[in-house]
Amino acid sequence: MLIVLLAGAILLLMFITKRIVTIEKVKPKTQSKEILQIAHSLFWGLLVIVLIIFIPIIIWKISWF
Numbered sequence: 464m465l466i467v468l469l470a471g472a473i474l475l476l477m478f479i480t481k482r483i484v485t486i487e488k489v490k491p492k493t494q495s496k497e498i499l500q501i502a503h504s505l506f507w508g509l510l511v512i513v514l515i516i517f518i519p520i521i522i523w524k525i526s527w528f
Contacts (some may be wrong), residue, residue: 465528469521475513483507 486504491497 465521465525467519469525472510472518474517476518477509479507479510479514483511 484506486500486507489500491500
């Protein structure tokens with residue numbers, strides 16, 4: 464079960480990284496669109512931080528078995 468969770472977390476991290484890159488490629492034309500773009504990047508960035516903390520914990524738990 465932990466291996467499936469680890470694989471899902473790694474795949475999610477790859478998806479989020481690709482999503483952040485695509486968000487950053489778009490150049491907003493107005494101030495409000497730029498604020499919205501920054502908010503989206505911040506949300507995905509927070510998920511990256513959570514996954515960076517979560518993945519080593521899963522690996523640590525797998526190593527105990």
